[in-house]
Amino acid sequence: MKKALVTGITGQDGSYLAEFLLEKGYEVHGVVRRSSTENFERIAHLASRIRLHQADLLDQLSIIDVVRETEPDEVYNLAAMSFVPTSWKQPVLTGEFTAIGVTRMLEAIRLLNPKGIRFYQASSSEMFGKVLETPQRETTPFYPRSPYGVAKVYGHWITVNYRESYGMFCCSGILFNHESPRRGKEFVTRKVTDAVARIKLGLQSELRLGNLDAKRDWGFAGDYVKAMWLMLQQDKPDDYVIATGETHSVRELVERAFACVGLDWRKYVVLDPALIRPAEVDLLVGDASKARRQLGWKPEVDFEGLVRMMVEADLERWKRLK
Secondary structure, eight states, X not given: OOEEEEETTTSHHHHHHHHHHHHTTOEEEEEEOOOSSOOOGGGGGGTTTEEEEEOOTTOHHHHHHHHHHHOOSEXXXXXXXXXXXXXXXXXXXXXXXXXXXHHHHHHHHHHXXXXXXXXXXXXXXXXXXXXXXXXXXXTSOOOOOSHHHHHHHHXXXXXXXXXHHHOOEEEEEEEOOEEOTTSOTTSHHHHHHHHHHHHHTTSOSOEEXXXXXXXXXXXXXXXXXXXXXXXXXXXXXXXXXXXXXXXXXHHHHHHHHHHHTTOOGGGTEEEOGGGSOSSOOOBOOBOOHHHHHHHOOOOOSOHHHHHHHHHHHHHHHHHHHO
């Protein structure tokens, strides 16, 4: 039985990845931070099947201890300070978690089992930022436009450096936006679908948004975790863009979501300048042809299906709570 260690297991991607690995017959271990208020909602249904360990990407010794204790075959580093707007308010902490935290994990692997552990780093399309070519692929230069994007660039390149300097099996997945009913409500997709459900049920009267013209390549998180696993099953480590290849604006997202419940979005959406980023990323769309060719990966859930899935899940949740 293979063993996997997942940081960020309580997050959206971590929960889907844990499910996927369990289906593959893995023994799954997760890293969680010590906190007085623990949020295990996304993995509650897996509680009896996974093992959780307290460690922190800010603490080198705790990372070394958890790698030594679990002796994993594969490490998936999904943990990060991942909400872009917050990275402007906490840029130093973002760097500690999202950049230096990657180095701490790589160092632990290098010290304990550099040839036996395969490592996956969660890179991000936010590294492309002010895009220098469209669509974006593995060779597209990075131009990050937020502290989060800058930190992810560091995490990406330190992973490449450990691979090339120490011969370690290290891969980075440059994942474009991937959403699901488990997405945090602070992210625009879930903010929209949750608000649509509440408005339909009479629990909310308006939805405040910033830049409706921003365009993203949105896929389903459940599809994307399969790509993470596929990268670590290859003969040689490499980096891959994971994306749908389609771009949709926030306005399209809003239109589709309100249409799911038979409402006209223009009656409920209020534009709020305070929600516009200091440096906006206007257009992200990925070219995942390398992943299709080498990994045999392709997305299964399309944009319309994703929005409908999220709206229906939020409707059901609020009906139960109501």
